Amino acid sequence: MSRKNQKNGYHKETRMIHGDFYSVHWDYKDHMTPPISASAAFRLESVERGAEGFIEFANPKFDRHKKPPILIYERLDEPSRSMLEDNLAIVEEGECAVAFATGMAAITASVLSILKKGDVIIAHPTLYGCTFSLFSNWLPKFGIEVRWVDLKDKKALIKSLDEQVKIVYCETPTNPTLEIIDITKVREAINSVKLRQKVWFIVDNTFATPFCQRPFKYGADIVVHSLTKNIGGFGTDMGGVWIGPKSLENDVLLFRKDFGSPLSAKSSWQILVYGLPTLSLRARKQMESALKIAKFLEKHPFVKKVIYPGLKSHPQYLIAKRQMVDPDGNFAPGIMLYFVIKGNPEEAQKIGRKVMNHIAKNALSLTLAVSLGNVRTLIEHPSSMTHAPLPLDAQIKAGIDPGGIRISVGLENVDDILSDLAQALDIAGKK
Ligand SMILES: Cc1ncc(COP(=O)(O)O)c(C=O)c1O
Helix, strand or coil: HHHHHHHHHHHHHHHHCCCCCCCCCCEEECCCCCCCCCECCCCCCCCHHHHHHHCCCCCCCCCCCCCCCCCCECCCCHHHHHHHHHHHHHHCCCCCEEECCCCCCEEEEEEEHCCCCCCEEEECCCHHHHHHHHHHHHHHHCCCCEEECCCCCCCHHHHHCCCEEEEEECCCCCCCCCCCCHHHHHHHHHHCCCCCCCEEEECCCCCHHHEEEEEEHHCCCEEECCCCCCCCCCCCCCCEEEEEHHHHHHHHHHHHHHHCCEEECHHHHHHHHHHHHHHHHHHHHHHHHHHHHHHHHHHCCEEEEEEEECCCCCCCHHHHHHHCCCCCCEEECCCCCEECCCHHHHHHHHHHHHHHHHHHHCCCCCEEECCCCCCCCCCCCHCCCCCCCHHHHHHHHHHHHHCEEEEEEECCCCHHHHHHHHHHHHHHHHC
């Protein structure tokens, strides 16, 4: 077989550009850019073929990766999306992928396709706000218990595992505080307790992206992403993906069909054509800048602490060094950093707000915005933005430092970012 046909021998970066555009789902092998599909429904050449399509969809007797699908309706299956799914499974090193309209839709499917009334999910307490809300406000309504356990504490995890537990869930690095969970240790803890049922370990890999971390290698069973972030990379489209074993794929496909949350063909195409092929290039440049920004902030007189997995001062630096690596094995500590302004809670929050407003008015290289993983550098102050409804003491209890600022590093010239940050932080000295 020619080298071209043995794609496994090629580097991840090459494969993210060349993708897999030939499969049983389509025949686009001669297109340099895959065509975008735009058909909500598909013509059926006979009633019998329609019936066959419905029988085969998400049916374990028919492997969608081996047999050409009978396309019926976009919500079930369609070519642009399934092309993206195949490519995402390859870069994440998982068996298969199912793409969703948003990251939250993928996360919801990842847990609800497994859990039922009476089951327990163990989750690390620092999570993206909407995931936290899904787990704490919605799962209990379905009779599902959520146990909040610090997954950095192996003994605590082992103690909390019992016959009701079906899922262990975390982000690493966590949003927004960039704690690192040791995926290998969590796996060891789960394996060390003899239980009748399978306990699924789900990792949200959004902050790292598959360029900086591939959790399956360390023992995760399922990986979820918000594709809205650095995989999409340009902030033009929302999306999410579930990546996991073929044994769960049909349940996840049925969940997506019935809850109605598939990724659109148009968004799939953007991510496939622009996002994935440029991910490694963007991530490399963003990380180079992130380290410079982290070092600059570490020395700044008005900054109490800087959390960046690439700094030796990060509390889980050694775990990050082992776990966050690019496809060549180089340390790849990501594009997100977090720093805390000095002062008591009231002071720090007030200064944080002032710094943000100064940036919004005066800085070209920094954009005040939520979200992350963009060509622009995005900056936000959780205490006075996402967590503003909580009083200060409740924020502190929830792990939100009133002076904490999160940066998602973009592609601007790093000297511009440093001087915009220096100017904005100057006002911290003018209380
Ligand atoms: C870590 C993490 N997971 C999931 C999500 C949700 O993704 P989406 O906004 O695409 O639903 C976010 C959004 O910010 C996130 O930061």
